[in-house]
Amino acid sequence: MNRSAITIALVLALATTAETATAQAAGQSAHAGVSDMAAPVAPGTQDATVTKRKPSSAPLAPLARRLAQHGVYLRANLIDQYADNTTGGVAQGHTNVGQFNFGADIDLARAMNITGGSFHVTVYRDYGHGLNHDVSGTFTKQQYIYKNEFNRLHLGLFAYEQKLLDNRLDIVVGRLGTTSYYAHLATNCQFQAGVHCGVPRLVNAEAGYSLLPSATWGGNVRYRPTPDTYVETGVYEVNPTTSSSNGMDFSIADATGITVPFELGWAKTNLATTRYPFELKFGGYVSTAPRTDPYYNVAGRSRGLYGGSARQVNGNRDGIYLMGDRVIWRPDPLRTENINLFGGIAQQLEQQEIMRQQIYGGFVWTGPFRHRPHDTVGFSASYFNLAPREVEYLRDARIKAGGSGTNNPHEFTFELNYGWQVARGIELMPNVQYIIHPDNSGIPKTPVLPKNMLVFGMNLKVNLGSVLGFVRPPANP
Numbered sequence: 001m002n003r004s005a006i007t008i009a010l011v012l013a014l015a016t017t018a019e020t021a022t023a024q025a026a027g028q029s030a031h032a033g034v035s036d037m038a039a040p041v042a043p044g045t046q047d048a049t050v051t052k053r054k055p056s057s058a059p060l061a062p063l064a065r066r067l068a069q070h071g072v073y074l075r076a077n078l079i080d081q082y083a084d085n086t087t088g089g090v091a092q093g094h095t096n097v098g099q100f101n102f103g104a105d106i107d108l109a110r111a112m113n114i115t116g117g118s119f120h121v122t123v124y125r126d127y128g129h130g131l132n133h134d135v136s137g138t139f140t141k142q143q144y145i146y147k148n149e150f151n152r153l154h155l156g157l158f159a160y161e162q163k164l165l166d167n168r169l170d171i172v173v174g175r176l177g178t179t180s181y182y183a184h185l186a187t188n189c190q191f192q193a194g195v196h197c198g199v200p201r202l203v204n205a206e207a208g209y210s211l212l213p214s215a216t217w218g219g220n221v222r223y224r225p226t227p228d229t230y231v232e233t234g235v236y237e238v239n240p241t242t243s244s245s246n247g248m249d250f251s252i253a254d255a256t257g258i259t260v261p262f263e264l265g266w267a268k269t270n271l272a273t274t275r276y277p278f279e280l281k282f283g284g285y286v287s288t289a290p291r292t293d294p295y296y297n298v299a300g301r302s303r304g305l306y307g308g309s310a311r312q313v314n315g316n317r318d319g320i321y322l323m324g325d326r327v328i329w330r331p332d333p334l335r336t337e338n339i340n341l342f343g344g345i346a347q348q349l350e351q352q353e354i355m356r357q358q359i360y361g362g363f364v365w366t367g368p369f370r371h372r373p374h375d376t377v378g379f380s381a382s383y384f385n386l387a388p389r390e391v392e393y394l395r396d397a398r399i400k401a402g403g404s405g406t407n408n409p410h411e412f413t414f415e416l417n418y419g420w421q422v423a424r425g426i427e428l429m430p431n432v433q434y435i436i437h438p439d440n441s442g443i444p445k446t447p448v449l450p451k452n453m454l455v456f457g458m459n460l461k462v463n464l465g466s467v468l469g470f471v472r473p474p475a476n477p
Contacts, residue, residue, distance in 0.1 A: 033365045055253070058424075061469025063069040068471040071110030075472070076102040076464035081143040081192055081457065088435070088453035089136035090443045097128035099145045100141070102464075103157065105473050116163035118473075120174075122156045124213035130194075131455070137443030139354050140413050141194030141199060142386065142433055142455050155247030156213035170222040175247070177212035179204060179237045181220050182283055183259045187325050187342050188380075190364045192459040193415045195382045200321065200346045202384070207288025208259035208317055210236055214243040217252060233262040238289035257289030275333065278326035287317040293352050295389035304396025313352045321346040336374060337367035347388075354441050357385040362415075376419035384411040386439055394444055403447025408437035417459070425466030429459035 064074060077100070084094035103122030108114035130146030132138045159174030172181075179199045189197040194204075203209060210216040220234035241254040263283035268274045290312050297308035321343025330338040343361030362380030367373045386409040395406045417431035435453040440446060465472070 071107030073105045078462040079461040081459040083131040083142040088451040092133040122157035127405040137440040139441040144194030154213040175215040176218040178209035224310025243462045260286040261285040280324040284320040319348040374421040397444040401447040405449035425463035458467040
């Protein structure tokens with residue numbers, strides 16, 4: 001694993017107490033294993049609920065409390081992920097990737113007397129490349145944190161938010177990431193593989209969504225007709241040049257279209273009134289940006305056999321999804337122990353894609369041992385259906401490279417992990433992943449027909465805000 005990340009984690013671990021307080025008051029989130037739902041996170045915040053605690057003795061807690069009195073809430077995270085493919089795939093090997101992000105949420109009611117207004121900003125720094133990018137070649141990702149191929153400091157989230165109608169209407173405009181608002185279940189990020197954190201891999205890659213740190217111009221509107229339901233939609237710029245920039249170019253000259261997502265949600269997340277919290281989300285998207293055909297080149301011939309640039313497809317890209325999670329076991333409302341089941345399906349509605357369908361499910365068990373109330377055990381499984389034209393392209397590219405064989409279009413991924421809460425705000429998660437019938441869409445020019453993969457990983461998450469004593473904004477009413 002990256003030495004600098006390990007050093008930071010060890011220093012922080014030694015600087016903090018290893019004991020975390022048990023959730024005690026009704027109405028507060030037991031743990032991210034229950035769900036982020038009960039304690040919403042400001043837009044752009046990476047991963048995770050931090051359980052409420054007694055007044056902190058962390059080093060910056062006094063400063064953070066003074067800033068919070070003026071409406072300024074700081075946050076910061078470090079995520080480092082190591083993965084080693086021991087067999088199968090295009091090749092065997094290991095990679096290490098990570099991200100540091102730092103940001104602030106400003107309550108403008110306190111800072112500038114603007115009722116219901118707030119401002120959000122986040123700066124990111126990615127490092128490394130993912131295992132699927134350099135080694136395994138799969139469309140599925142063995143490390144979710146690999147967000148940006150260009151490792152540089154990047155201004156991502158930069159947005160104004162306005163709440164109206166007693167907070168039932170929420171409007172956000174600015175530089176946004178679509179994935180912060182749609183197709184997201186907090187429980188899905190208790191894993192290292194990038195198959196459903198924070199959105200399903202199919203939606204992430206093939207829906208025209210922008211993913212932080214590569215934010216684009218956008219506007220988002222959410223309305224709650226009842227306390228337990230919402231309807232949400234928005235308009236987001238599609239701009240493929242954003243990821244290679246530092247995020248400071250606000251021009252739309254290179255925009256190629258727009259994406260319009262929508263989502264309907266039903267959730268009961270108040271732990272004071274709901275013994276078994278749940279979420280149910282149905283959504284979809286239409287994107288007008290052109291995309292490339294997976295099989296044909298501009299001359300209408302097999303790109304795998306004859307090379308050349310991919311033919312452009314100008315029709316709309318669209319799809320739908322359904323997902324949800326539910327706590328099915330919570331023996332004591334005053335403790336963190338619970339088991340949360342989750343699942344979902346995402347379906348593309350057109351043909352020119354790498355994957356046509358994803359179905360996934362699993363569970364997160366929080367507090368598997370009485371003396372480890374915040375540790376987790378997670379298991380997930382995903383099915384991917386490789387699109388026919390992508391199968392044909394990979395077959396032809398393999399023939400041209402001197403190999404033979406056709407990819408099985410039915411791909412399955414599995415992960416089993418243990419989340420060890422080392423100290424306040426520090427989690428170490430060893431994991432094992434197994435991929436059946438892996439594709440090689442990430443590295444198509446190879447004679448290798450990939451065999452089943454066995455991957456070992458280590459996921460380090462350091463919530464620097466929790467470690468240093470930052471104060472989180474109050475939950476929405």
